[in-house]
Amino acid sequence: MILRFEKDLPMLLFALVGASTLASLPQVESAWTGVKEVYGEQDFGLRILRELMLLVLVAYAFFEPRLRNGALSSRVLAFLGAVATYVLFEVGYALYLDLPFVVPMAGLRVFEYLPLALIGFVTSRLGAGDYILNRFAHYLRYYIAVQAVLAIAQALWAPPLFGVSFLGGGRPFGTFVSPNLFGATMATCALLFSLVPAMGKWVAVSVFLALLSGSRTAFISALLVVYFQVYARLRPRDRWALVMPAPVLAVGALVLASSPLLSGRNDADPTEDGRIALWQRVFSEQVHGPADVLFGWGLGLSSNTINILYGAEHFPGQFDSDSLYLFLLNGYGLIGLLAYLLFLWMTTRTSIHRNKGVVVMFIFVAGLTFNMWEYFPQNAMLMYLWGMVLGTGLQREASPLPIFRPSRF
Template sequence: MVLRLEKDLPLLLFGLVCTSTVASLPQVQSAWAGIKEVYGEQEMGLRLLREAMLALLVCYAWAEPRLRNGIFSGPIPAFLSLIAAYVLCEIGYAVYLDLPLIVPMTGLRIFEYLPLALIGFVCGRRGVADWVIGRFAHCLRYYLLLQAGLALAQALWAPPLFGVSMLGGGRPFGTFVSPNLFGAAMATCALVFAVVPGMRRWLGLSVLLALLSGSRTAFLSGLLVVFFRVYAALRPRDRWALWMPAPMLAVGALILASSPLLSGRDDADPTEDGRIALWQRVFANHVHDAADLLFGWGLGLSSNTVNLLFGAEHFPGQFDSDSLYLFLLNGYGLIGLLAYLGLLWATTRTSAHPGKGLVAAFIFVAGLTFNLWEYFPQNAVLMFLWGAMLGHSRHPVALAQPNGQPQPARFYG
């Protein structure tokens, strides 16, 4: 079998994303019937499809010589060794606290799709990332059409299980277990379309679906994509006029996103829905000394999986984090949190890709009130995009396009 990275990889990525249409099928059917079922108590076989697709991608990366050689050369092995050493220390500390091994293992979920980031990094270094992203985006249109059709029907006729949509029905959830996950996926689709030329209509549709979901994080992420696209379209001498009102626009967007009109919920105010109060209790009750702050107080105690398996507040220090940054602070401490933010910053400083700022800003914003690395398929797509941005160099290794012509490095936007 002849492996053709430029043609195979976009299809594999698209296949991985498409498994989200069946991974939560039982819960979607229940939601259509007006029954809200507990996440994680459904058919595991369907959700295992995504792990099977991920395994297929890992096998493909091992079989494809350019990917295999790229992953096991350069700085990647040293980087992975450094992460592994620190994570092992955190696992050891969690075991020392007499936590069951499954608890710290759930804290590793943020690394589940790290292989996609490595594949994206190698593609960026080899100069084929833009080609792969472009082909993937064209495939993603069919996925978006399916989600749009379901979302429109749900917004009109579905039971208001998660709140009332702007169209009078329930908040749409597509093929996901909740509108928040649906909105996160649609905002991520908008990001993909934003870095591919000629996809403005699909970008607009993705942003509208993110807005229709009623998810505050998805709404803000979608507006962020639109802001960067408008910024890129302006002449350099005119861009200052967009940055000046940016703080006021951000505050206005936050107020609008928190209104019941868009969110469809009565508890839309983030100061009244318990999230901020929860974060205050976390710091008051669990951060007792410098060691807790620097290294965390128990890897995995803020994972949704632990709450499902053992119940809420079963272990001392356990809580529902929501925010990625609280998740990192709990499991990996201030050291891990700063390392994560430092890697985002390094992406904007070392990458030569003009889309690096948009991708880094999107990942940063999406993690403020949502643990994006725990939820599929947003985590898979963003991991690949992040790796591709980080690996994009000024002098990529020239490869051949499928038509035999040299593949130039270029920005899709």
């Protein structure tokens, strides 16, 4: 059997993302009937499909010699070794706090789709990043078409379980457990389509679905994609006219996203829906000294997995983080949080990818009020894009790997 990742990888990525249409099917069926399942009653049966597809991708990367050799380079292994060392320290600290082993394991979910970042990194180093992304985006159109049909039907006729859409029905959730997850995925699809030429109409469809979801984070993330699209189309000498009002536009987008008319919720104001108050309470009650600030106060205590398995506030210090940065601060401390932000900054400094700005900014913004690395398939797509952008920065270095040329296929 001949493995050629240039043809195989786009289909495997599409199959992985497509698994989300079945993974939450029991919860989707309940939502259609107007029943909102609580954490402890959610069925995990079909969710194993996404883990199985991830294993297939990892196995494929291992058996494909060019992907395997690229992922096992000294630079990659050194980076992974440094990350693993600190992560093992945090796991040991969580066990020292007498937390069950499953709790720190849940805190490792931010690394679950890291193999996709490695695959994206290697494909860029081989010069195949844009080609694979183009093929993946063309397959992804079918996924968006299915989600669009379901979302419009739900926005017209579904029970208003999560709030009311501006089309009169419930806020759409597609094939996800909530409109927020649906909107986040649609915004990420908009980002992915924006990186591929001649995909403007699919960017527009994805942005519309993100808007329809009523998710604040999805709305702002989608607008960010639109902003960069407009910015890229302006002449360099005219771009200042878009940069100057950027802070005002950002504030306006936040106000608009928080409007009940757009979000479909009466508690749309982020200062009144309990999130800010929750974060203030967490800091006042759980941070007791410099060690808690530097190293965190319990890896995994802010994971949604623990909320589902044990219920809310089962352990001292347990909470629903919502924000990726609060998740990192809780589990990995200020050291881990700064390391994450530093790596984002280094991506912009080392990458030569023409769209590095929008990808890195999207990842940064999406994590402000949403723990995106815990939610599938947004985490899968963003991990791959991050690795692809970072890998472009090292593409010109001398490498024993054969460089991909589309004319061969």
